[in-house]
Amino acid sequence: MPLFDIARAVEDQFHHDVIPVLKRRGWRPRVVAYDGYGTSAGEPDGADMARVLARMVLRPVDAPTEGPLFRSLPERRPVSAAEVIDNARISLADAQRGWRLFIDAPVPFLPVTITVGRTRIRTRADREGYIDVVVRGHGLSPGWHDAVIDAAGAGRSSARVLVVGPEPTLGIISDIDDTAMISHVPRVLVAAWNQLVKYSSAREPVPGMARLYRRVQRAHEGAPVFYVSTGAWNVMPTLRAFFARHGFPEGPALMTDWGPTNTGWFRSGIEHKRTELRRLMIDLPQVRWLLVGDDGQHDPLIYGEVAREHADRVAAVAIRRLSTTEQVLAGGIAARPMGIGSAARMLAEADVPVVTGTNGFELASRLPTAIGGEGR
Numbered sequence: 484m485p486l487f488d489i490a491r492a493v494e495d496q497f498h499h500d501v502i503p504v505l506k507r508r509g510w511r512p513r514v515v516a517y518d519g520y521g522t523s524a525g526e527p528d529g530a531d532m533a534r535v536l537a538r539m540v541l542r543p544v545d546a547p548t549e550g551p552l553f554r555s556l557p558e559r560r561p562v563s564a565a566e567v568i569d570n571a572r573i574s575l576a577d578a579q580r581g582w583r584l585f586i587d588a589p590v591p592f593l594p595v596t597i598t599v600g601r602t603r604i605r606t607r608a609d610r611e612g613y614i615d616v617v618v619r620g621h622g623l624s625p626g627w628h629d630a631v632i633d634a635a636g637a638g639r640s641s642a643r644v645l646v647v648g649p650e651p652t653l654g655i656i657s658d659i660d661d662t663a664m665i666s667h668v669p670r671v672l673v674a675a676w677n678q679l680v681k682y683s684s685a686r687e688p689v690p691g692m693a694r695l696y697r698r699v700q701r702a703h704e705g706a707p708v709f710y711v712s713t714g715a716w717n718v719m720p721t722l723r724a725f726f727a728r729h730g731f732p733e734g735p736a737l738m739t740d741w742g743p744t745n746t747g748w749f750r751s752g753i754e755h756k757r758t759e760l761r762r763l764m765i766d767l768p769q770v771r772w773l774l775v776g777d778d779g780q781h782d783p784l785i786y787g788e789v790a791r792e793h794a795d796r797v798a799a800v801a802i803r804r805l806s807t808t809e810q811v812l813a814g815g816i817a818a819r820p821m822g823i824g825s826a827a828r829m830l831a832e833a834d835v836p837v838v839t840g841t842n843g844f845e846l847a848s849r850l851p852t853a854i855g856g857e858g859r
Contacts, residue, residue, distance in 0.1 A: 501588055502541060502588060502590065508543075509543060509544055510541040510542060510543055510544070510588070511541065511542070511544050511636060511637065512539055512540070512541060512590050512593060512634060512635070512636040512637035513539075513540055513541070513542045513637050513640075514537055514538075514539060514632050514634050514637050514640035514642075515537060515538045515539075515540055515716075515719075516536075516537045516632065516640055516641060516642035516643070517536040517537055517538070517642060517716065517719060517735070517736070517738075518536070518642070518643045518644070518645065518733075518734070518735040518736065519533060519534045519535045519536045519630065519642060519643070519644045519645070519735055520533070520534055520644060520645045520646070520647065520707070520709070520735045520766070520767075521533030521534060521599075521618075521621065521623070521644050521645070521646045521647070522646065522647055522649065522766065522767065522769075523623060523624055523625050523646050523647070523648050523649060524649060530619075531619065531620065531621055531622065531623070531646075532617050532618065532619050532621075532766065533599045533600075533617070533618045533619075533621050533623070533628075533630065533644045533646065534615070534616070534617050534618075534644075534766065535597050535599065535614065535615075535616055535617075535618060535630045535632070535642055535644060536613075536614065536615055536642065536735075537613075537614040537632055537640075537642050538589065538608070538611075538612045538613050538614065538716060539589065539590040539593040539595070539608045539612040539613075539614070539634055539637065540588060540589055540590060540612055541588040541589075541590055589608075589611050589612030589613075590608060590612050591608060591609065591610045591611065591612055592607045592608055592609070592610070593607060593608045593612070593634055593635055593636075593637075594606075594607055594634070594635045595607060595608060595614055595632060595633065595634045595635070596632075596633040596634075597614070597616060597618060597630060597631070597632055597633075598630065598631040598633070599618040599621040599623070599628070599630045599631075599644065600620075600621030600622045600623040600628070601620070601621060601622045602618050602619065602620045602621050602622075604616065604618055608634075611740055613716075613740065614632070618630070621646075623644075623646050624646065625646050625647060625648035625705065626645075626646060627643055627644070627645055627646075628643070628644050628646055629641040629642070629643060629644070630642045630643075630644050645707060645734065645735055647705075647707050647767055647769070647770065648705065648769075649769055650769065651769050651770075651771070652703055652705060652706055652707075652769065652770055652771075653699065653702075653703040653706050653770070653771055653772070653773060653798055653854065653855075654706055654707045654708065654709065654767070654770040654771070654772050654773070655696055655699060655700075655706065655707070655708045655709065655732075655734075655772070655773045655775060656709050656711055656760065656763065656772050656773070656774050656775070657692075657696070657708065657709070657710050657711070657775040657776070658710075658711065658712060658756075658775065658776040658777060658782055659710050659711075659712040659714060659722070659736070660712060660713075660714065661689075661777045661779050661803070661805060662689060662692070662775060662776050662777045662782070662803055663688065663689055663692050663693075663710070663726075663731060664686055664687070664688060664689065664725060665686070665687040665688070665689055666686060686725055688725075688729040688731075689803060689842055689843060690842040690843060690844060691842045691843025691844035691845075691846075691847065692731075692775075692803075692842065692843035692846075693729050693730040693731045693732075693843070694730075694843055694844070694847070695775075695801075695843040695844075695846055695847045695850075695855075695856075696708055696731060696732050696843075697730070697732060698847060698855050698856075699773060699854060699855035699856075700732055700855075701855070702854070702855035703855065707734060707767075707770065708731075708732045708733070708734030709734050709735055709736075709737060709763060710722075710726075710734060710735070710736040710737070711736075711737045711756055711759045711760065712736065712737070712738055712739075713738075713739055713752030713755055713756065714738050714739070715738060715739065715740065716738045716739070716740060718738075719736060719738065722736060737759045739752070739755045752780075752781070753781050753784075753785060756781070756782075756785050757785055757788070757789075760774075760785065760789050761789070764789075764793055764796055770796075771795075771796055771797065771798045772796060772797055772798060773798050773799050773800075773801065773850075773854055773855075774786045774789065774790070774797060774799070774800045774801070775800075775801045775802075775803075775846075776800075776801075776802055776803070777802060777803040777804075777805055778802050778803070778804055778805060778839075779805045782802065783802055783829075783830055784829065786800050786802075786830065787800075787828075787829030787830040787832075787833060788829060790829075790830060790833030790835045790837075791829060791832055791833040794833050794834045794835055797833070797835045798835070798836075798854055799835055799836040799837070799838065799850060799851065799854050800830060800833075800835060800836070800837045800838070801837075801838050801839075801840075801846045801850060802830075802837070802838070802839045803839075803840065803841065803842065803843075803846065804839050804840065804841050805841075806841070836850070836851055836854075838850055838856075838858070
């Protein structure tokens with residue numbers, strides 16, 4: 484038996500043993516909701532869909548809820564008790580050190596009922612407590628909606644779903660680490676510090692990137708924004724606070740789960756991104772995409788593959804160039820920056836505009852105006 488199979492068995496047995504202990508200590512099931520997405524058929528023919536994402540975990544009964552934190556920070560003082568509470572929720576999530584987010588005990592195979600619009604389905608969480616299901620025939624209009632999640636022992640919670648209209652539009656798919664947020668995640672030690680210890684308030688945004696995304700959204704009303712990352716789902720509360728603080732557009736974040744799988748010790752970050760990009764191409768056929776990433780690791784290669792295979796679905800590719808120091812820290816090869824090598828050749832072979840820059844301001848100045856940039 485491979486070692487990673489043994490590791491998975493040990494992990495499953497640990498969860499099986501620890502759950503009764505935590506329940507005796509007063510811990511109860513809780514739904515941790517993530518933002519999903521869907522489509523609107525434009526007519527009641529049942530052709531629409533919604534992807535609902537969440538996780539079932541055990542937490543103390545007095546543990547704070549995460550709340551709908553992915554919103555812009557207020558520009559004025561709160562004038563009501565409700566606004567004070569909302570602001571406090573943002574501050575609370577921001578103050579959590581990341582390591583606390585990794586100590587949840589998942590509740591595997593918990594029965595769950597999900598209601599989206601006029602459709603209700605029953606399902607179960609997987610072995611890690613995750614819910615990732617598609618609900619069809621919801622009948623909802625474009626925009627943000629709530630999916631109701633009724634989990635056994637956890638009561639009712641809601642997960643937001645961004646429903647994209649049937650009309651052709653432009654969308655953004657963005658990497659997070661070293662694209663939206665300066666974090667040097669590929670470095671093992673610094674990644675551990677950033678993900679497990681560092682406050683989200685200490686993380687730095689890439690200059691001009693939030694402004695670029697908002698500019699594209701203004702040029703294409705209703706343009707959806709998706710954040711695709713190899714980071715763990717556990718860090719979503721701090722990411723929401725980070726995005727809200729720095730003015731990034733709201734949108735679903737498609738993360739991954741760390742730990743042993745049936746094929747290895749850790750999930751492949753490259754395959755995760757490839758899978759999510761191709762799924763978005765299938766789920767949202769009416770959307771052409773602006774793909775935004777950095778040249779620290781694999782984004783040029785992955786985006787080059789997608790652009791070559793689906794040139795009609797990719798409006799442009801924007802790659803943030805890391806400095807020589809950032810390249811070394813991120814695990815890249817400073818001697819072969821973007822523009823040289825197989826990844827760049829693959830991008831060049833795709834019949835799509837490709838721009839590079841060190842930040843969002845430079846990328847905006849070089850993107851075509853038809854996309855929302857300031858270039859030609």
